[in-house]
Amino acid sequence: xxxxxxxxxxxxxxxxxxxxxxxxxxxxxxxxxxxxxxxxxxxxxxxxxxxxxxxxxxxxxxxxxxxxxxxxxxxxxxxxxxxxxxxxxxxxxxxxxxxxxxxxxxxxxxxxxxxxxxxxxxxxxxxxxxxxxxxxxxxxxxxxxxxxxxxxxxxxxxxxxxxxxxxxxxxxxxxxxxxxxxxxxxxxxxxxxxxxxxxxxxxxxxxxxxxxxxxxxxxxxxxxxxxxxxxxxxxxxxxxxxxxxxxxxxxxxxxxxxxxxxxxxxxxxxxxxxxxxxxxxxxxxxxxxxxxxxxxxxxxxxxxxxxxxxxxxxxxxxxxxxxxxxxxxxxxxxxxxxxxxxxxxxxxxxxxxxxxxxxxxxxxxxxxxxxxxxx
Amino acid sequence: xxxxxxxxxxxxxxxxxxxxxxxxxxxxxxxxxxxxxxxxxxxxxxxxxxxxxxxxxxxxxxxxxxxxxxxxxxxxxxxxxxxxxxxxxxxxxxxxxxxxxxxxxxxxxxxxxxxxxxxxxxxxxxxxxxxxxxxxxxxxxxxxxxxxxxxxxxxxxxxxxxxxxxxxxxxxxxxxxxxxxxxxxxxxxxxxxxxxxxxxxxxxxxxxxxxxxxxxxxxxxxxxxxxxxxxxxxxxxxxxxxxxxxxxxxxxxxxxxxxxxxxxxxxxxxxxxxxxxxxxxxxxxxxxxxxxxxxxxxxxxxxxxxxxxxxxxxxxxxxxxxxxxxxxxxxxxxxxxxxxxxxxxxxxxxxxxxxxxxxxxxxxxxxxxxxxxxx
Numbered sequence: 001x002x003x004x005x006x007x008x009x010x011x012x013x014x015x016x017x018x019x020x021x022x023x024x025x026x027x028x029x030x031x032x033x034x035x036x037x038x039x040x041x042x043x044x045x046x047x048x049x050x051x052x053x054x055x056x057x058x059x060x061x062x063x064x065x066x067x068x069x070x071x072x073x074x075x076x077x078x079x080x081x082x083x084x085x086x087x088x089x090x091x092x093x094x095x096x097x098x099x100x101x102x103x104x105x106x107x108x109x110x111x112x113x114x115x116x117x118x119x120x121x122x123x124x125x126x127x128x129x130x131x132x133x134x135x136x137x138x139x140x141x142x143x144x145x146x147x148x149x150x151x152x153x154x155x156x157x158x159x160x161x162x163x164x165x166x167x168x169x170x171x172x173x174x175x176x177x178x179x180x181x182x183x184x185x186x187x188x189x190x191x192x193x194x195x196x197x198x199x200x201x202x203x204x205x206x207x208x209x210x211x212x213x214x215x216x217x218x219x220x221x222x223x224x225x226x227x228x229x230x231x232x233x234x235x236x237x238x239x240x241x242x243x244x245x246x247x248x249x250x251x252x253x254x255x256x257x258x259x260x261x262x263x264x265x266x267x268x269x270x271x272x273x274x275x276x277x278x279x280x281x282x283x284x285x286x287x288x289x290x291x292x293x294x295x296x297x298x299x300x301x302x303x304x305x306x307x308x309x310x311x312x313x314x315x316x317x318x319x320x321x322x323x324x325x326x327x328x329x330x331x332x333x334x335x336x337x338x339x340x341x342x343x344x345x346x347x348x349x350x351x352x353x354x355x356x357x358x359x360x361x362x363x364x365x366x367x368x369x370x371x372x373x374x375x
Numbered sequence: 376x377x378x379x380x381x382x383x384x385x386x387x388x389x390x391x392x393x394x395x396x397x398x399x400x401x402x403x404x405x406x407x408x409x410x411x412x413x414x415x416x417x418x419x420x421x422x423x424x425x426x427x428x429x430x431x432x433x434x435x436x437x438x439x440x441x442x443x444x445x446x447x448x449x450x451x452x453x454x455x456x457x458x459x460x461x462x463x464x465x466x467x468x469x470x471x472x473x474x475x476x477x478x479x480x481x482x483x484x485x486x487x488x489x490x491x492x493x494x495x496x497x498x499x500x501x502x503x504x505x506x507x508x509x510x511x512x513x514x515x516x517x518x519x520x521x522x523x524x525x526x527x528x529x530x531x532x533x534x535x536x537x538x539x540x541x542x543x544x545x546x547x548x549x550x551x552x553x554x555x556x557x558x559x560x561x562x563x564x565x566x567x568x569x570x571x572x573x574x575x576x577x578x579x580x581x582x583x584x585x586x587x588x589x590x591x592x593x594x595x596x597x598x599x600x601x602x603x604x605x606x607x608x609x610x611x612x613x614x615x616x617x618x619x620x621x622x623x624x625x626x627x628x629x630x631x632x633x634x635x636x637x638x639x640x641x642x643x644x645x646x647x648x649x650x651x652x653x654x655x656x657x658x659x660x661x662x663x664x665x666x667x668x669x670x671x672x673x674x675x676x677x678x679x680x681x682x683x684x685x686x687x688x689x690x691x692x693x694x695x696x697x698x699x700x701x702x703x704x705x706x707x708x709x710x711x712x713x714x715x716x717x718x719x720x721x722x723x724x725x726x727x728x729x730x731x732x733x734x735x736x737x738x739x740x741x742x743x744x745x746x747x748x749x750x
Contacts, residue, residue: 059563061570124529128522147503150525151566154499157529158558161536165552173548177540183533188434191526195436 034365043091046104047111054112054163058155061144065152069123069140085135088251088370089114089222095362096240097226099355107226109163109172113179114222116160121186121218123153128194136268157183167229175228178237182221189213200303202280204289208249211282215255216248223247223363235352242349243363250342251370253335256281258375260323261332266375272319278305282338287331294328301325343371409740418466421479422486429487429538433530440519440527444498446510450518460510463626463745464489464597470737471615472601474730482601484538484547488554489597491535496561496593498528503569511643532558542604550603553612557596564588575678577655579664583624586657590630591623598622598738610727617724618738625717626745628710631656633750635698636707641750647694653680657713662706669703676700718746 071082097107223244446457472482598619634649
């Protein structure tokens with residue numbers, strides 16, 4: 001694995017500052033122009049009604065707590081048209097059904113199951129991490145208390161298995177098995193994330209492994225689960241998982257850039273969000289691993305920060321200075337390059353799968369979208 | 376449902392006091408005398424090595440935290456020969472495999488999966504309920520913190536699905552589906568339990584529904600999962616689930632008696648444990664529903680207790696007085712009778728299943744054991 005940030009020194013440094021464009025990848029040439037917005041909308045339109053019906057199976061008050069979490073109601077219980085997120089996972093799940101020649105609808109139970117697992121992990125992670133805000137709203141544990149966050153998370157995780165296994169087919173059993181493996185990876189990733197918080201140094205390799213678990217594994221499952229439900233063989237499913245896994249790593253690299261240099265208006269997070277949380281994200285660990293004066297200075301400052309009792313009151317300028325050092329040490333460029341590298345591996349993985357050109361173009365367009373997004 | 380505690384007034388009242396024998400059920404006549412201890416030991420012996428191997432798949436530190444929870448190591452990480460509990464569930468799971476003529480070993484993945492779900496729920500429930508002790512030891516959240524309790528609970532839940540679905544058979548898919556349904560019931564039951572804590576009154580029916588979810592559903596799954604893995608049809612599995620569900624209600628009724636009148640030496644709980652926790656368990660709700668002077672007096676006292684700021688400092692005598700009122704109002708006798716009633720329904724459910732006499736005798740003996748146990 002080529003993870004030495006100094007390797008990026010030969011490239012021209014980006015000069016974008018916070019709020020401006022994060023590094024972009026030129027869209028790959030595709031057979032037809034793909035409307036990514038329509039593709040995301042299709043996944044959302046197909047999955048949401050089923051997701052809502054499944055969540056409605058929960059006994060009170062879990063149904064209400066879950067509806068709040070998904071943004072369907074506000075804290076007072078009034079209907080809301082919440083920000084449901086980018087919906088990349090459902091779009092991938094229904095698209096992957098088309099690999100086998102099935103209708104996108106065949107992927108819907110997979111899309112719903114993946115969304116349930118994703119949201120189970122958000123509910124529990126927000127509580128474990130003490131995060132009070134998600135998508136501009138108070139988190140569930142903040143509004144409804146820790147017990148409800150645990151309980152509703154558990155319930156969503158159980159529903160994910162239910163929605164697949166009640167199909168009663170051999171394919172559904174295979175899909176459930178892959179989803180279980182992805183869920184375990186997700187949990188491993190959260191365990192690593194927590195343990196890294198207590199450590200002074202995390203290597204670039206450790207960070208990538210954690211991000212592969214936390215983000216790659218479920219995107220891998222999303223990218224293949226529709227195909228599995230449609231009867232794809234294991235080799236096809238494995239190749240689609242590879243696409244999704246590396247897409248997930250590209251996704252997370254961009255997320256890590258947005259977590260430091262993203263526009264708060266677009267991301268819904270505070271300025272310098274990941275720095276405020278002392279997150280050992282890719283730009284940080286890459287900068288620390290790079291060596292050189294800026295890297296060493298950054299290491300000293302972050303070590304002092306870790307012991308500081310006044311950290312919560314740091315000014316905008318103090319975080320900006322840390323971000324500038326990360327950039328000077330090469331952490332920003334390296335992470336942008338890493339996103340491109342993972343994007344390339346994802347696209348290459350598609351090459352092993354026989355699928356209609358139209359479907360391949362859509363997978364490619366979704367991968368392009370993931371690395372150019374600003375939120 | 377006949378749940379009026381006054382209906383028990385015609386029967387002779389037991390005179391046992393705390394620490395003495397709880398009401399017993401005469402063992403049903405069986406073809407051969409069954410050694411229940413050996414039966415429980417068989418389940419434990421078959422399931423534990425596989426359970427340990429599966430838990431060992433967890434990434435650090437989750438493997439250690441889980442090993443502590445199961446009593447395999449102490450808080451310092453030294454090997455321990457912990458109290459693994461009664462192991463009724465694994466015994467039932469491997470026994471149920473024999474219904475189909477399969478070897479008990481065929482039920483082992485089911486036994487392990489059920490134990491994983493059971494322990495997932497213990498980890499999360501102890502945290503939600505703030506319980507600091509389980510089986511004479513500090514609970515996981517108390518030793519390793521809330522995040523690890525959440526995370527390891529999640530991991531055990533995921534492992535449960537994994538251990539079944541990796542079998543890759545149609546039967547394993549059916550077993551996983553039934554286990555998912557049981558898990559959802561377990562979560563519903565915990566949600567009810569939490570909501571009842573905030574209410575002044577809970578009906579006997581509501582209490583039974585909650586106990587059916589919290590205890591009945593997983594014992595139902597344990598009693599049938601081996602048969603499902605062995606290829607039993609749905610009618611057979613459903614009948615075995617009925618046996619296990621009502622066995623679970625009998626089990627819980629006895630647990631509720633032990634929670635008030637059990638011997639602390641045997642149960643590992645404090646004296647008057649459930650009263651100290653203000654639990655609205657069966658004896659309490661039955662006593663409150665009974666009417667009459669003792670019932671009314673109890674209602675007044677518990678209502679005052681709910682508002683008392685000094686409740687934590689109540690003396691042994693004050694709890695003993697409450698227990699005496701519950702008994703006087705008929706709550707103790709009614710609960711003992713309920714255990715017998717559920718035991719009878721459980722045994723009757725076995726009648727619908729064709730199985731070897733030897734296997735039937737063992738199911739019957741396990742049911743008898745559940746209602747005569749003292750811990």
